[in-house]
Amino acid sequence: MASRGTHIAGVVARRLAAAALRSAFGLRGRGVWRRESATAWRLAFEELGPAFIKLGQLISVRPDEFSDELVAEMQSMQDAVPALPAPEIRAVIRSEFGREPEDLWDGFEDEPIASASIAQVHRARLKRAYRPVWGEELPAGARVAVKVIRPGAAEAIRADVAVARRLAERAVRLGLVKRFDPVALLDEFAESVERELDMRVEGRFADRFAFDFRDDPVVQAPRIVWPLTGRRVLTMEFIEGWRLTEVDAVLAEGVDFYGLAVHGAEAFMRQVFVYGRYHADLHPANVFVTPENRIAYLDFGIVGYLTPEERYNITQVMAALVYRDPDRALAYSEKLGVHVPPEKVPAVRAELGKLLDALARPGEAADEQSSFAHFGYGFLRLLGRHGIEIPSGYGMLIKSLATVEGCSRMLYPDIDIIGTTQPFTTRVLARALADPAVLRERLPEAVRAALRVLVA
């Protein structure tokens, strides 16, 4: 553990020294140093491997704790690593199924089509037809994607988390970190990564997603082949199409970009506001546009869950955003665990009002300053400035909403995101208010209010 600790310290020191040199030891200005050091941290994390790449993803949703430069760098962190040689991947498959890839699939390709810190993906074909949990049968010979956990990835992550946890405990004992609990953050991180290391969890969510969107012919998730799936190997339908990062390639293919952008945003809102379970690792490489004009969601490794109460409160916060209602935003954020001390409410409310005013109006295309992302990260920063703790999950949700906006804008830059969100949240809230339990709670107050108006 000590040698790994030394290695980590060595990599960070080397990268920071190079950044110091590039910024002439800070003589080129503070801004240059901040940018260079943020890049150095990102490169160090990429070099240190899976645990740090995942940790970087966590930092990327905490603008309240870390500098803007660092958050931006961590958001741009690439989770792409050189592919492992085929024999190592084949060994994982053998250990998982006790058979050679050729006995399990036809045409298993040794050359991976994607390689990330935790897993790499290979193409193959089904030997025999399979009836998935939901959706039509996959015929024999259907192309599949075989996702295999990289050997040693789990052990390396666990070891790094243990080192980081020890360092965090020491930092807490020395009083170096006061505003948030790094040990709790690491425990939450470890739990999330453990889930990601079990391919069956991802498969189950993909099935659930396909079921949730069974009435929507535009939204698609890969069908899972369970007899060829285990803890470390996931076999799923291979989806043909283009990543959002490759949308230029589809320009000539007659795809309805506006329709897909709006539908993609609505599909995400449906996950959050209606089902309370959502794809929490959305980025342009995980969303495909298919030649049939459909949106396919891939990689369900990180999933967010919300209780019905959280779901309702988040819908209210969203309604506050689209209707520019700072009081509603604060009241329901409070219910989500954002406790603003009474003496700080006026200042926070005023600053929140400014952020809301900057948001695009319905009918307007959002630019950088009037986007959800600008609002969301601005709100997190505002809370951080006032020393208000942000509950876990809140940052992840804001990042996810910002990513949905980013993905939609990637498909159609002039999308009116507020105009898309407004009818959806209004409808969901109206449905929630029609709940007999809510009506019973609200009716006496409504009658009193009506009487007050009548007798005034």
Add this chain to the structure above:
Amino acid sequence: MTDDVMRFFAAWLLTHETADEGVKAAIRRGQEAGLEGMGGGPDAFVDGLAAMIEEEKEKLKAELIARAKGEAPASEERPDPAIEELRFEVSALRGRLESIETKLDAIVRRLGGE
């Protein structure tokens, strides 16, 4: 007595008319705000909701007219959500069992090879 009844219905009509005008004003504000941006606050939400209810009303009106003319499409038979949910749960369970069976086969094969 006649005057009382007349007065009662006049009051009823007046209330109805005022409420109707209020709703129409809310719909108008909601529709205008939809184009030009929201002023903010809870009233904006109520206006937005009113505008959407108006849209729904227009849809319903068109549907009723079409139905009266015999043009309405046959209502789709949607499966019972509870049965669909159950079907999914059973199917998901099958998936889990298939995965476990594969694991079991692998263990048996490994033990057989030892």
